[in-house]
Amino acid sequence: MPEAPTTVEGWYMLHDFRSVDWDAWRDAPERRREAALADGEAYLQSHEAVEDAPEGDSATFTVLGHKADLLVIHARPTLDAIDRAERRFETTDFAAFTERTDSYVSVTEVSDYVSDEYFADDAEVDPGLKRYIEGKLEPEIPEEGYVSFYPMDRRRDPDANWYSLPFEERADMMAEHGDTGREYGGKVRQIIASSVGLDNWEWGVTLFAQDPVVLKDIVYEMRFDEASAEYSDFGRFLVGKRFPPADLDAFMAGESVPAADDGHDHAHGEGESDDESHHDHDDGEAESEDGDGIRGELEDLDIYAGQPHGEDVYATVLYSEADPDELFDEVRGLRANFDHYDTHVKTAVYEGSETDRAAVVSVWETASAADTAAGFLSDLPDVVPRADEESGFGTMGMFYTVKPDSREDFVEKFDTVGDVLGEMDGHDETDLMVNVEDENDMFIASQWRAKEDAMRFFRSNEFSDTVEWGRDVLADRPRHVFLA
Numbered sequence: 001m002p003e004a005p006t007t008v009e010g011w012y013m014l015h016d017f018r019s020v021d022w023d024a025w026r027d028a029p030e031r032r033r034e035a036a037l038a039d040g041e042a043y044l045q046s047h048e049a050v051e052d053a054p055e056g057d058s059a060t061f062t063v064l065g066h067k068a069d070l071l072v073i074h075a076r077p078t079l080d081a082i083d084r085a086e087r088r089f090e091t092t093d094f095a096a097f098t099e100r101t102d103s104y105v106s107v108t109e110v111s112d113y114v115s116d117e118y119f120a121d122d123a124e125v126d127p128g129l130k131r132y133i134e135g136k137l138e139p140e141i142p143e144e145g146y147v148s149f150y151p152m153d154r155r156r157d158p159d160a161n162w163y164s165l166p167f168e169e170r171a172d173m174m175a176e177h178g179d180t181g182r183e184y185g186g187k188v189r190q191i192i193a194s195s196v197g198l199d200n201w202e203w204g205v206t207l208f209a210q211d212p213v214v215l216k217d218i219v220y221e222m223r224f225d226e227a228s229a230e231y232s233d234f235g236r237f238l239v240g241k242r243f244p245p246a247d248l249d250a251f252m253a254g255e256s257v258p259a260a261d262d263g264h265d266h267a268h269g270e271g272e273s274d275d276e277s278h279h280d281h282d283d284g285e286a287e288s289e290d291g292d293g294i295r296g297e298l299e300d301l302d303i304y305a306g307q308p309h310g311e312d313v314y315a316t317v318l319y320s321e322a323d324p325d326e327l328f329d330e331v332r333g334l335r336a337n338f339d340h341y342d343t344h345v346k347t348a349v350y351e352g353s354e355t356d357r358a359a360v361v362s363v364w365e366t367a368s369a370a371d372t373a374a375g376f377l378s379d380l381p382d383v384v385p386r387a388d389e390e391s392g393f394g395t396m397g398m399f400y401t402v403k404p405d406s407r408e409d410f411v412e413k414f415d416t417v418g419d420v421l422g423e424m425d426g427h428d429e430t431d432l433m434v435n436v437e438d439e440n441d442m443f444i445a446s447q448w449r450a451k452e453d454a455m456r457f458f459r460s461n462e463f464s465d466t467v468e469w470g471r472d473v474l475a476d477r478p479r480h481v482f483l484a
Contacts, residue, residue, distance in 0.1 A: 003167040008118075010108035010137025011056060011075045013193045014082045015149055015204065016089070017068035017102040017238065025097050025252065032093070037249050040094025044245035047074065052088070053081040059141040060248075061240035062257055068101045070251075071149070071240050073141060073206070075108070075191075094248075102238075104151060106193030106204045108137050113174040131330075131376065132337045139191045140375070142208045144242055144258065148215040151201030151235035162231040173227040178340075180225055184218045185341030186369025187211070201235055210368060212239065313345055314370040316362045319445075322382040324351045324358045328436050331360055334376055338362070343369040350433035350443040357384065359433050359443055361399075398444045406473035407440055413469065414444070420462050421446070426453025440475070 025033065047058040056076040063071050074085045082105070089095050110133050112118070118133055154162035162170065181190070191206040209215050219237075222228050243250075243257035250259045320327050328349045338344040345363040352358060360377055364370040402410045414432050421430050426449045435441035448454040457463055 002164055005111040005113055005167065005170075007109050007111045007194070008133075008137065009194070010110075010134075011077055011139070012079045012082045012107045013105070013191070013204070014072075014074045014086055015102075015104040015106075015206070016072045016074070016086065017063065017100065018070040018072070018098040019101045020069045020252070021097050021099060028097070033252075036093040036097060037252065039092040041245045041248045043089055043092045043094070044072070044248065047072075047085055048245060052085060053077065055138070056081065057139065057141050058085070059242055060245060061147050061242050062251055063238055063240040065238070067236065067238050070098065071147070071238070073147075075139060075141070079105075079107075104149070104195065104201075104204050105198045106195040107198065108139060109192065109194040109203075110136050113171050114178075129333055129337065131334065131379065135376070136192070141191075142189055142242070145208055145210045146212045146215060146239065146241050148207045148209075148219070148237060148239045149204065150219075150237040151195070151199070151204050153202045153233045155231045155233055160230050165231075170227075173225070173231070177222060177225045177227045180222050181218070182340045183221075183342060184214065186343050186364065186366050186372050187214050188218050189372070215239065314364050314367045316360075316364075316370045316374040316377060318360050318374075318377055318380070319357045319384050320360060320380055320382045321357055321384050322380070324349060324436055327358055327360070327380065330380055331377075334373075338373060341369065344373075347373070348438075348441070349436050350441075350445075351436050352431045352433050352445075354431045355429070357431070358436075359445055361443060398446075400442045400444065400470070400474055401476045402440045402442065403473055403475045404440055410442070410470075410473055413466065413473075417462065417466055421457065424453070424457060426450055427457075 028036075044058075044060050046052065048060070050056045050058065053076050056074070058072065058074045061071040061073070063069055072089070074082055076082050076085065110118070114133065118129060156163060181188075187209060189208045193204045193206075194202065195204055196202050207215050207218065209218075241257070243259075247257045247259045251257045322330075331347060331349050335347040338347055343365040345365060347360070347362040350359040350361065360380060362370065362373045362377060364373060400410070411432065418430055418432075421427050428447045428449060430444065430446040433443040433445055435443070446454070
């Protein structure tokens with residue numbers, strides 16, 4: 001008898017698809033429409049704030065095409081909480097103008113196709129792997145972008161029966177399927193939920209992306225994997241775009257949602273998001289054209305994400321006051337998962353020489369991949385702000401890989417430069433931080449009160465002399481300044 005995979009379940013999910021009775025909406029008195037909008041918005045805001053349960057997530061989407069107008073996704077720890085969320089919507093004045101066209105009930109699931117280690121009773125689970133799996137079981141719905149939802153079954157035909165295959169053969173096909181998915185790391189996020197015994201299909205798949213064409217690309221490419229080509233059947237696909245509850249009135253008025261959108265989709269092949277666009281300035285600064293992009297999204301997490309000057313990579317930088325060895329154990333686990341993605345360049349922990357802080361630096365080929373990585377890294381222990389409240393500007397760092405024989409000279413030179421920095425107006429703090437895995441890889445974290453204060457140093461003779469001196473002692477070209 002074929003071996004069934006071991007599974008672990010997380011949150012229950014409801015995909016609630018609604019069509020709007022537009023004739024009734026147009027005919028309704030303005031006072032009734034206003035009351036319905038207020039009631040509907042209050043419901044959606046309350047559930048996105050998860051005021052109805054101890055934890056979970058909810059999100060609202062507009063749906064394109066004739067299959068529905070509106071999608072509300074709920075994720076909650078219990079099926080009872082899902083039931084309450086569903087019925088409470090029906091009590092709103094807004095619900096009277098809608099009709100359910102479809103729904104899907106499921107529970108998030110991870111199987112030992114993903115990892116034998118996680119399911120072994122006596123195994124010590126890698127912290128990064130544990131965090132990765134728990135993120136799949138208790139998912140966060142992306143704050144913006146497009147969604148694609150579809151149900152699927154594993155085929156049970158006489159000549160192609162997934163359930164009669166040996167476990168090892170199924171595991172190999174799932175590994176191939178996972179390799180394809182990892183090529184879209186940073187571009188697509190997914191929630192896989194099982195509906196075996198809960199709904200008509202066996203799984204519900206929800207994909208999220210900034211570029212809607214990427215949703216087509218990943219599904220199309222995966223169709224050629226054996227697990228899909230030979231052993232999968234799919235239901236109908238529905239596509240939409242997330243918008244905040246406060247824009248429910250704009251949605252009903254036929255206006256763009258989210259209301260701040262300019263209505264322009266990203267062109268296929270241009271990249272993952274507007275966050276990737278930048279200017280390279282003469283002063284070494286690489287800024288996003290949209291100041292509210294990745295940098296703005298991560299500001300509240302005390303995380304910097306941006307592009308090193310003159311390079312086609314993006315970096316996430318955060319600081320932690322956790323013990324460096326314990327922090328490295330956490331980061332090493334996350335890094336093992338990051339390494340599955342072709343867009344991952346480097347993730348390392350740097351220990352401070354003059355402070356009790358450590359820096360975690362993660363470098364990626366795309367802005368959206370750096371953004372996704374930041375979501376995982378933000379859960380690391382004892383993350384702290386990168387500057388005091390009164391400090392409005394921080395140069396996030398310069399990377400130097402030193403020739404081993406020149407390391408002592410480099411450290412001595414840094415002490416000299418540090419003395420110069422300490423006397424400069426607007427300088428708060430500079431620390432030489434060392435990679436816990438490679439003492440020759442260093443990260444200089446420097447913080448200033450204003451951009452012009454920092455630029456005054458970078459234009460100085462002292463900095464030019466240091467750069468010229470460094471040509472003889474560095475093993476590689478320095479990775480220059482992050483400005484935030």
